[in-house]
Amino acid sequence: MDGYDLAVVGSGIVGLAHALAAVRRGLRVVVVDRDQKANGASIRNFGLVVVTGQDSGLSRRRAERSRQVWLDLAGEAGLEILQRGKLVAAQRPEALALLEAFRSGQDGQDCKLLTAREAAAHLDGLDEKALVGGLYSPFELRVESREVLPRLTSFLAEMHGVEFRNGISVTSIAAPVVETSSGRLYAEKIVVCPGDDFASLYPERMGQYGIRRCKLQMLRLADPGHRFRSALTSDLSLLRYGGFSCLPEAGALRKRLTEQCGAALENGVHLIVVQSADGSLVIGDSHHYGMTLDPFGSDAVDHLILDEFKTLFGGKAPEVVARWTGTYASAGPAMIRDAPHDDVRLVIVTSGTGASTGFAIGEETIAELFG
Template sequence: MTYDLAVVGAGIVGLAHALAAAKRGLSVVVIDRDAQANGASIRNFGLVVVAAEEPGRQRKLAERSREVWLEIAGPAGIQILHQGLLAVAQRPEALTLLEAFAAMDSSAGCTLLSPGELGRRQPGLNLENLRGGLLSPAEIRVESREAIPRIASYLEAELKVDFRFATTVNGVCPPVVDTSGGPVRAAKTVVCPGDDLTGLFPGFIARHDVQRCKLQMLRLAANGLRLGSAVVSDLSLIRYPGYASLPEASSLRARLEGDSAEALRNGVHMIAVQSADGSLVVGDSHHYGQTPDPFGSEAVDALILQEFGAVFATAPTVAARWTGTYASAPERAHFLERPGDDIRLVMITSGTGASTAFAIGEETITELFN
């Protein structure tokens, strides 16, 4: 059999391309070296960020990807665990930044909240330490470690996509994909390598100065706290481009460099989301290199938990810890390369796979098969 499309990589980016192609009625095979999803796509918050993305193209990609998540969630058996993003301000500079963001046209639907309104919206916050906040209704949260396998199952059962797991791709030369399980024939191929920088087409990847970003994350045991939305803090505001690109972000960064220098050095910011069992997924940190070490740091975890304690009034109990890596490139959220007429290489280099992959997949398939 010769497929219309072979997709190399079964993370969220690969699945997004397979979905876009299968919805067009194309025959698709997905090939992945692991036996099941195991990389960055299942080690994250499962948070589809919209309002905090950079206005313009990146924001539009996030808006479309959110639409696709909502379209497939029911058929694929994926639960939307909560909606919205609550950015809380600990420092006056953070509140000034949120006020500036709220005044922008791109913040439509977002609501500024006083400390009292914060408490009514989200019980359990450390209100003595908070000056206000901003609620965006657009974000959604899924459980990544469950959602990714369910998307694959949905593609296989309902859209007749073939999967070949535990299979290494050695080379791509359409119409043949050379794999450890023998040749696979496909008219066109999309390579979605995650953070594999030296496997397929390393020269094209090297053009973008890609390295790996290592992160640390925690799961906190359920303790009665119920989140109505994802919650982020001051440190997050200088990382998310939607906020960080505003002039007011410079004052917040200067303040953080004075009183949170160690957190900044370790790329720490606080995101908290909730799972169906009441536990919280909290993180994260950012360390960069071609091959970051696989070891978690207790000191870095302590910085994350310190920030959690500044935002929430409850004492956390750590139930699990893990690290992950994703591809990262300076000043580039993602890129597409054309190693051949019938080959596309797609890499998201900003940690925004859950937020933008579905829209990127649609664009790639439209261009490749147009």
């Protein structure tokens, strides 16, 4: 009979965060996943740990704590931090007014307002004529998700003895029993991190939260020939982050963007740009919602993303070398932690912020389960 202190179902970033929090308490952990390797939202993203712009309060504190864990892991596990900081490039006076309001609040105190010239000088290639100013945040970290997840998995297995059972489905849970397609496991506590799988385990628990899927589109562009000092976002992004969009000044920006960028807003487009070690750029993304979404990318949506990029870079964009779609769970609250049983937790990040807040959420869950 196999016995563990903790069984984690799901080996995406949220599942790994729970495993990490548990082994740091000296617990024996097994992670079970139906896929042979991480293949979902945890690797189909920007790898951007966002602090500035998170909802003020709990989400912000979770992001700050998770950022620190990422920095710790950079040293412990050799995870590479490719970029630090984030430039919000303001294209409209309404966006700059919103950034000024944010900067004057508690969460903006460590950020720096920039003139158009300063913002353009911060990132090579930005067109100063397209800008009215900007905001620089020193907090963001950027990792290459498709490389970091396997490295973190190896670190947990090799350095902390976490047992990974991949290619195995969990069919039912009756704590302390975990029934799988490869036999029965026993664990004192169980954490289920299903991502956007709403059918396999506890569908009735998930249903009460109104969870649905969000589909996104992203692109990789060829190396532009220069290096980005930080991540980049634009006016459209300000409406996607509660730390900005909750401010009164966001209303005027929303009105202006509705007039000028209606198609982009309808498709949930905003712009994030990050750079990989090989110089290529990852850009995106879009947001479409539903329970069952088609797997196909839209060329029209890709062009909306590229148009926003070109607006900031003098009408130019490097060649598109890859395109992909991804899905993640979406709901009103930023995350869900449900207790189907005293010894079981169902944990879902429902805001697309797993990389930004997951490590803190994992620590909270393990503290709740083990005291």
